[in-house]
Amino acid sequence: MAVDPERRLALLGGGFSTDDDGLLDDWVLDQVRAPRPKVCFVPTASGDASAYVEQFLAAYQSRSCEPSVLHLFRRELDDDALRTFLLRQDVVYVGGGNTANLLAVWRAHGVDRLLHEAFDQGTLLCGISAGANCWAEGSHTDSFGPLTHLSDGLGLLSGSVCPHYDSEPGRRSSFRAAVAAHALPAGWAVEDGVGALFTDGQLTVSVTRTPQARLYRVEPGGNDGVKESALPCRQLVTAEEPTSLA
Template identity: 30%
Template sequence: MTPTLKPLFLLADSSLLYWRDGGRPYLDCLTSLMQADAPLRAAYLGASNGDEPAFYELFVGAMELAGISRCRMIPSRPSDEDLTWLARAHVILLAGGDPLLGWETFQRNGVEPLLRERYREGAILMGISAGAMHLGTRAWREDPPPGELSLVPVLGLAPFIVGVHEAPEWKELKRAMQAAGPGARGIGIPLGGGALVHPDGTLEPVRHPVATFHNEGALLRQSLVTR
């Protein structure tokens, strides 16, 4: 049976982990999306923030609200047991922090191919801030000096360059869009908001509207996607 690809969860910050939509925890949807017979396993990747334990505890609390109790932090230097857990995880969260630190770590420690494999096998991948950028097509260093923005290819599971929490100007995202060249597509997710990227590439804003960008060569077109 061919696995069903799941939506990618792109979050600007951690607030949606605890957000209630109509009184119910928003992340209740994780269980219904997976439709698994066995208890769900969740993995947390904190490479972008240096494996800060406090952020992992936030993740554990959010998973408990969603009815998921089997959680594990996958450190920047994972053991064989850590990688085995990741390879079987139903829900995987890529934490926020320094986008390039996290990405270089994933390339070095063998996590990058596992993330691609788990997505193809039907796991739910979630990214917060830098983690959301990793799920898109390009990332860049935080607060780059003027004229020195350098784009790095990342997972590309979502067909967009992802920018977070810099509304309404989206200064760095616009710089990235220009650097990526004609044809590039981007999304800007405001503070407190998120977006689901469905397997067919369609966007579903969560909590707040999402800005979209398209580099048309001489024009950078911007629009807004609402629920």
């Protein structure tokens, strides 16, 4: 009897665009069983910024994988070819930028539906910043200028997501306030350096490339209306270093 594939996605607080050590990129590839996984970068949130694409290709062409890029601002594939292209990927890696614009462009091209289909067939979906926000029901974003809540997303991950929890002024307090006021549902706050893997909707692995970075579960409750719980993360290390659990 056929076994349904696991439905997996990863929230990233770093990677090729922000880090020099490549630890989170290697971790993403380690989650795929294929010997040379097909990895598609989707830079929609940055308007298909060419420098961002070049960063991705420079990082992934040197790894044991088959990298590619999905351009939507100069789209070359018809609907059938686009579906075939996305569904043959082992990993879809979504870059950062503007979450609201990302979702709007995807829906205009039907990419939102194709990513649902890819997710259901076992493709690993992942991304940083807007590329982490997009998978949830809602997120914390600066898509409209000031930090605010966005009650929109693909809904592949229940709840909400907040990126850059430790590195951008106002992120922590604003996200906590949104959850406390029920403007956003309970969710996940990702500090820079963290990777969090969800399998069939459940957190299964959390890792960090720096000793101090954490993943947080943020829920309504507590004395000030919000409860924040830091979750243990396994520290990623280079091949020469020992591992530890933070």
